Amino acid sequence: MKILLIHQNFPGQFRRVAPLWAQVPGWDVIGLGRDTAPGMPGVRWFKYKLHRDVGAQQHHYLKQMEHAVLHGQAAARGMQQLKNQGWVPDVIFAHPGWGETLYARDIFPRARILHFCEWYYGKGDGTDASDINFDPEFPTEFDGLARLRTWNALHLLNLEHADAGVSPTVWQKSRHPQAYQSRIHLIHEGVDTDLLQPDAQARFTLPDGTVLKAGDPVITYVARNLEPYRGFHSFMRALPRIQKQHPHCHTLIVGGDDVSYGSKPKGSANWREHLLKEVQVDPARTHFLGKLPYDAYRRVLQVSSAHVYLTYPFVLSWSMLEAMSSGCLVIGSRTAPVQEVIRHGENGLLVDFFDVGAMADRVVEALETSKALQPLRAQARADVVARYSLAQGDAGYRALLTAT
Template sequence: MADAAATLPIGAQPRRPKVMHFVTGGFSGATQVALDLVQAHALSGEFDAMLVLRRKPQTDMQRVHALSAQGVHVEVVTHWPHMATVWQLRQLCLQWQPDILVAHGFSDHIWGRYAGLWAGVKHLVHVEHNSRERYTWWRLKQSLWLAQRTDRIIGCSQGVKASLLALGFPPEKTIAISNGIRLAPYALGGGVALAEREPGIVMAARFANQKDHQTLIEALAILKSRGLTPPLWLPGGGSAHLRKRAERLSESLGLSEQVHLMGFHPGVPGLLMRNQVCVLSSRYEGMPLSLIEGMAAGCVVVGSQVPGIQEVIEHGRNGLLVAPQNAVALADALQRALQDTPAAQQWATQGRSDAVNHYSFEQMAATYEREFANLLGMPCAEPPAGAVFEPF
């Protein structure tokens, strides 16, 4: 980079390195992280950035257009067939000439890196966002082949990193960088005590088998049998089929007045700060952004004891962990969070402190940018305190 800059005409500015982030257009947690990083590059001024979304049947094109109107350089490629996805992404790479292509999430990281290799992109990065993915024998073989041609393999938590290593990904390339959230929308979260909030429960998650809304609704029915009828707020898009299933289950259990299926909801920070409990009943996770948001909002957090979540929640210190797919255990934890006010307030206070000190957007973005700078041989600052970066 320095040699190239030295040959520029006097007064000319060197070209900023270009980073392309490729991710599902399903607006999942992986999509949010990729978008956050694209926006972080614009804020830092260190990199030019493009967001490429793989269009899914549920992709909300109004949200895509809104991102473009906000100044995000965003493109969309087809979802199917895979060869068409690879071809279209390759064309974008040839046109835009990124220095680094970052392919987020399964199976998008496969198609993204094929396109990057075909287009001759110099540096490839694979980011894994879940501790458990649908790796068939053939998909894993392809991924391990691509890993030999990839500069960095990043797990969004230590649990995800461990799962990658267990699958045989090269340890010398595999690192962990924790996800982070924007804290500004939750600035008032520490000022609203639990006793001043509605005794409600929020689970902000897309409708997907992974998230297991069914067990949460069944736990709500158990609470009702014990005389507790907290409202349950469910903001999130995702599968229309699973949303309808959750609606039918709520009706069959007599919970229609308690369960509120909200769809995509832009006011999640306010919703969290008005309610006492934030829950995530996932069967598996990567790094639970919605729980970190609940912690930042000053809620009591309750989550499944699975990799990713159990890194964020330390049972009895900053929240509660329960066995996954266990409605009784989840109901017990929710009852405790709603009724044991002194303990719940301690968990909520500690959780907010942990979110602020360890899981900020700024820490995540700075650590990613440091890694990208290392790949390009650029000078870079040390990562901020609290960021997770373990190369081995």
């Protein structure tokens, strides 16, 4: 079976399964990604390059659509090159969110197309529990809503020409139009629960040489980038109170200074600088680690006594499941994607996204009653192993790939 995996940032969501599939006898796996993608060893992949940028005079509602057309056009050229070489896929499995598969059917009309259905934007008018206008501090004006409604046109096109879709969580699947729900399968890609395990002997060395070990009062916060969509502003506003109540704790903050979702702050280069202007934290106990190599990130989770995960009603991060797999006690936001996984008092603790006082109290509680809360940590890992393991994700995806 020939499988073409497409992701503009290849391997993206396929980073765990692509190397496994590349080793399956009788499977020929090729990746396709933009020229800026990292790729991965052990998987053959090709790059596509946009031939120009979005036009400067393009209507701003349509800029993302033009960007998608440019991605689709460039990806189609890459697929045509494969076809010219005599390579024709049986299955195309793609994250189509940037427009890569808009013209895939025209190149490979007989291929079965599977789409990773990550997100579909809500109304943002208060009639649905959406990320849009969830945070009153950052309201979305009419122009923003109109732009997102236009952007949904791409997602509708993707849903229409896919043979089947897959969403990783019930919450993410539920965001898509009801007319397409029956074609979207619920399969989480899985996290590596064998690699991400509790380790009572874990150590993490700070840049100044300080060594933190499992069992120390260590607070952890992880996001791809530090920004409001992942509750960075709420966490930072809770931190001074946490540090006052617990004068010996250390806080490890992992994440970059770019913007993955939303926009940059006004008057500051990034949200880290912006929040440090607003709140006073102890610099000797607050450690911004940036983006870490995976093994260092794994050790951060293993020394954690209280892991804070906050998110708008949006896509659930791998990092929360990875933290649970590592045996962390997660203090999570009481928002739909988190509540799908965390049951308050059973496998973690839940707090209101905006209640920084309650958030601080729960974190201090986790630090001071660590032994009493150990059953929650054990249950968190057990739940992830049972429902979100890499083996389960791989099996689910393979069944979808081979379905007739």
